[in-house]
Amino acid sequence: MAKIIHYRDKCIGCSVCFEMQPEIWRMSKKDGKATLLRATEKKSIYILPLSPSIEDLTKEVAKACPVKIIKIV
Ligand code: SF4
Secondary structure (H helix, E strand, O other), X not given: OOEXXXXXXXXXXXXXXXXXXXXXXXXXXXXXXXXXXXXXEEOOEEEEEOOHHHHXXXXXXXXXOOOOOEEEO
16 A cells, blocks of 8 residues: 655645645644654654545645655655
């Protein structure tokens, strides 16, 4: 299954991902960065299996992220 990779360290907190796809993104009140819900963390990189039902929208979100830190692999 494809995965969403979020390089959270480089997030600038613009909220675009959360506005487009609140199902899987939240803005952290602690540090203002986006959090990928239910993701697994490894060295500040967050990984979540990408279910086919949200694949198209997630690709749009990845494109829309101004610093391109959301990847689909
Ligand atoms: S769109 Fe990118 S930079 Fe903006 S909050 Fe989401 S992950 Fe961070």
